Amino acid sequence: MRPDAGPLPKAELHLHIEGTLEPELVFACARRNGVELPFADVEQLRRAYVFDDLQSFLDLYYLAMNVLRTAQDFTDLADAYLARAREQGVRHAEIFFDPQAHVSRGVPLEVVLDGLEASLSTSAERFGISTRLIACFLRDRGAREAMTTWEALAPHAARLHGVGLDSAEVGHPPEAFAEVFGAARDAGLHLVAHAGEEGPPDYVWQAIDVLGVERVDHGIRAVEDRALLDRLARDRTPLTVCPLSNVRLRCVPALSEHRLPELLDAGLLVTINSDDPAYFGGYVDDNFQALRRELGLGDDVLRELAANSFRASFIDEDDRARLLREL
Numbered sequence: 637m638r639p640d641a642g643p644l645p646k647a648e649l650h651l652h653i654e655g656t657l658e659p660e661l662v663f664a665c666a667r668r669n670g671v672e673l674p675f676a677d678v679e680q681l682r683r684a685y686v687f688d689d690l691q692s693f694l695d696l697y698y699l700a701m702n703v704l705r706t707a708q709d710f711t712d713l714a715d716a717y718l719a720r721a722r723e724q725g726v727r728h729a730e731i732f733f734d735p736q737a738h739v740s741r742g743v744p745l746e747v748v749l750d751g752l753e754a755s756l757s758t759s760a761e762r763f764g765i766s767t768r769l770i771a772c773f774l775r776d777r778g779a780r781e782a783m784t785t786w787e788a789l790a791p792h793a794a795r796l797h798g799v800g801l802d803s804a805e806v807g808h809p810p811e812a813f814a815e816v817f818g819a820a821r822d823a824g825l826h827l828v829a830h831a832g833e834e835g836p837p838d839y840v841w842q843a844i845d846v847l848g849v850e851r852v853d854h855g856i857r858a859v860e861d862r863a864l865l866d867r868l869a870r871d872r873t874p875l876t877v878c879p880l881s882n883v884r885l886r887c888v889p890a891l892s893e894h895r896l897p898e899l900l901d902a903g904l905l906v907t908i909n910s911d912d913p914a915y916f917g918g919y920v921d922d923n924f925q926a927l928r929r930e931l932g933l934g935d936d937v938l939r940e941l942a943a944n945s946f947r948a949s950f951i952d953e954d955d956r957a958r959l960l961r962e963l
């Protein structure tokens with residue numbers, strides 16, 4: 637039992653580091669790198685954070701990250717996330733980054749990796765948070781570019797913990813990425829993929845059956861397919877659900893109508909995460925608090941969701957047991 641009433645200890649398993657870019661850091665990086673922004677100031681940028689769907693968010697997400705040019709920018713980005721994450725009870729984070737979004741605009745992969753690692757390699761000492769990196773392929777840029785990206789990543793495989801699949805989902809089914817996921821598996825990396833965020837349950841089936849992912853990112857549309865729910869429950873395949881993201885991107889009409897309780901009732905290993913917290917109005921514990929407020933989840937359920945985050949993480953068994961004992 638925990639002695640105090642601070643935020644629950646938890647792991648964050650679905651967090652895009654580029655989605656932690658707060659407007660203040662956008663302007664600071666733009667200023668020092670001489671990048672022009674189509675926004676007058678921080679307030680005007682923040683006012684633009686109103687989204688109709690995933691694509692309308694991605695348009696702004698890719699635009700804002702254009703200010704990230706140097707290793708120092710990526711270090712500052714990760715440091716800012718870690719400081720926030722510590723306040724939110726995070727003990728372990730498996731962090732996504734989008735190599736193609738940087739390499740395609742002329743920022744070398746080494747700059748991104750060196751910059752992130754300069755922060756993350758000391759995250760445990762400075763913030764009490766162990767960290768891992770997961771490189772995501774941008775599915776809307778196709779399987780061929782994903783393979784080219786993998787060829788650039790492979791020499792750095794030891795610096796990575798896994799690969800994932802993200803960006804615009806509908807029209808870009810997981811099965812197209814079977815070969816590149818096979819190559820990453822052969823290199824000893826963990827596999828995850830966004831599926832069933834906006835896309836149909838069939839994309840979740842493909843992620844587990846064709847790509848062989850160990851976790852499904854989002855996966856909320858699995859609720860529409862009884863056989864899929866049974867399969868995910870039977871295999872204990874975790875879903876990394878992001879409630880505030882789902883509302884902001886209009887994947888669900890309101891938090892009070894989120895079908896998370898049905899996923900839990902079906903016996904799924906559900907975790908709660910923040911996705912792109914700078915854009916969606918809250919970091920990971922804010923998601924937990926919103927579930928308490930809007931969905932009426934009680935202490936026991938919230939504690940179970942926090943425990944699931946350790947169960948679903950890729951940490952060593954000793955670390956998992958140690959972290960579970962904190963709850």
Ligand SMILES: Nc1ncnc2[nH]cnc12
Nearest residue numbers: 652802803804830911912
């Ligand atoms: N919620 C999300 N879905 C797909 N790709 C993303 N990239 C960053 N956030 C994302």
Ligand SMILES: [Zn+2]
Nearest residue numbers: 652802830911
């Ligand atoms: Zn995501």
